Amino acid sequence: MIFISATLISVCIDTKNFLKGLHMNVPFLDLKAINQICREQLIQEMTDVLDSGWYIQGERLKRFEDEFSAYTGARYSVGVANGLDALTLTIRAWKELGKLKDYDEVIVPANTYIATLLAITENNLKPVLVEPNEYTYNLSPKNIEFALTDKTRLIMPVHLYGQLADMPAINVIAKRENLLVLEDSAQAHGAQVSGKSAGNWGDASGFSFYPGKNLGALGDAGAITSSDTELVNMIQALRNYGSHEKYKNLVQGVNSRLDEIQAAILSVKLKYLQTQTDARRRVATIYMAGIKNSLIKLPLDTTIDVMSYRSHVWHLFVIRSKEREKLQQHLAASGVQTLIHYPIPPHQQQAYAGADFYNKSFPVTERIHREVLSLPMSPVMTDAEVHHVVEACNSFSVDA
Ligand SMILES: *Cc1c(COP(=O)(O)O)cnc(C)c1O
Numbered sequence: 001m002i003f004i005s006a007t008l009i010s011v012c013i014d015t016k017n018f019l020k021g022l023h024m025n026v027p028f029l030d031l032k033a034i035n036q037i038c039r040e041q042l043i044q045e046m047t048d049v050l051d052s053g054w055y056i057q058g059e060r061l062k063r064f065e066d067e068f069s070a071y072t073g074a075r076y077s078v079g080v081a082n083g084l085d086a087l088t089l090t091i092r093a094w095k096e097l098g099k100l101k102d103y104d105e106v107i108v109p110a111n112t113y114i115a116t117l118l119a120i121t122e123n124n125l126k127p128v129l130v131e132p133n134e135y136t137y138n139l140s141p142k143n144i145e146f147a148l149t150d151k152t153r154l155i156m157p158v159h160l161y162g163q164l165a166d167m168p169a170i171n172v173i174a175k176r177e178n179l180l181v182l183e184d185s186a187q188a189h190g191a192q193v194s195g196k197s198a199g200n201w202g203d204a205s206g207f208s209f210y211p212g213k214n215l216g217a218l219g220d221a222g223a224i225t226s227s228d229t230e231l232v233n234m235i236q237a238l239r240n241y242g243s244h245e246k247y248k249n250l251v252q253g254v255n256s257r258l259d260e261i262q263a264a265i266l267s268v269k270l271k272y273l274q275t276q277t278d279a280r281r282r283v284a285t286i287y288m289a290g291i292k293n294s295l296i297k298l299p300l301d302t303t304i305d306v307m308s309y310r311s312h313v314w315h316l317f318v319i320r321s322k323e324r325e326k327l328q329q330h331l332a333a334s335g336v337q338t339l340i341h342y343p344i345p346p347h348q349q350q351a352y353a354g355a356d357f358y359n360k361s362f363p364v365t366e367r368i369h370r371e372v373l374s375l376p377m378s379p380v381m382t383d384a385e386v387h388h389v390v391e392a393c394n395s396f397s398v399d400a
Helices: 006-016 031-036 039-052 059-072 083-096 114-122 141-147 167-177 229-238 260-270 273-290 324-333 363-371 383-394
Strands: 076-080 105-109 126-130 152-155 180-184 204-208 222-226 243-245 317-320 372-375
Touching: 031 039, 039 260, 059 076, 059 222, 059 260, 076 083, 076 229, 083 114, 083 180, 083 204, 083 222, 083 229, 105 114, 114 126, 126 141, 141 167, 152 167, 167 180, 222 229, 229 243, 273 317, 273 383, 324 372, 324 383, 363 372
Parallel strands: 105 126, 105 152, 152 180, 180 204
Antiparallel strands: 076 222, 204 222, 317 372
16 A cells, blocks of 8 residues: 655645645555654664574564563463464464364354454364444353353454453353453454453464554564463464474474564564554544534444443544445545445355355344444544544535
């Protein structure tokens, strides 16, 4: 994605549409601007890696793993190639350790990004899709209860859009039923409830550092966090051909390593994460106070299940509207770029045409997928941009 600077675009549009008054283009996410903040440090780190002559499984990976586990509060973190591998290798490790086996059932929210399901099916386990809580978009503890069978072995809560799932309640069920919990924390770096962070609630947690995530590399990267020594040892072997010791292979592993250069970049960017999360919260606060339109439903628009302010790190700011297509067009005409996360739910994806959940009815999930729209959200938005989005939302009407 290439974004020309907002000023440049507004100059072009102003000359073209000068009669329409003030124009501004607000990109959905200006990644280039985010990475410019620490440009000099990134260049220094990349140069150091270049000059070190050591590019894989070195001290920069070790340093980042230590910093990231400390950040989440878990005892360990293991860097891998991407977020999908973080989830897939954790399940694979539990299989190698005899804690999971083929066809075991895994409870997962039906409205998640497809990666969560791919990690399950890649390991030949069975996803059991459950409807989310319609207000938080996260796994509903009540619906978990309905989905339990004697084959259930694992729960995979997804902290969707940056908000922690109801982990206290989920952990109570898991403990009672003797189930494993794997958090999909790909969108929730730093989200907390009761002082405990995403990545430190489940038996293990998978993170993505895809460039657009709240903590993003300059390429693909991911990590697992866990406090389970046995599990972590197995994942460390699996990511490196099944080997701890060179040329000695315990299990049939894969190659899923986090490069030194990406680890060094992530160490730099981790230092900025808290400030950037605060900046995202500021944008969210302005949206929440400013957007007033009966055709638009704001997030957390309910008194049920609203958790603390810190529970949300606003990876995405997702509104809902029954008039979503018209709203998206209206916003685009006002220079506001929006995206849909996600247009097609996993149970309607061609990839799962053979699955037992394919095309089954999930009315809550389907309604969410029909109505959601993600507004621009990033730590580098200017106040003028945020207010422009608010005004564009407020000026939307169906008969306009
Ligand atoms: C991004 C994402 C993933 C996958 O991460 P990658 O690094 O792209 O492989 C998994 N789950 C969720 C919820 C995500 O948003």
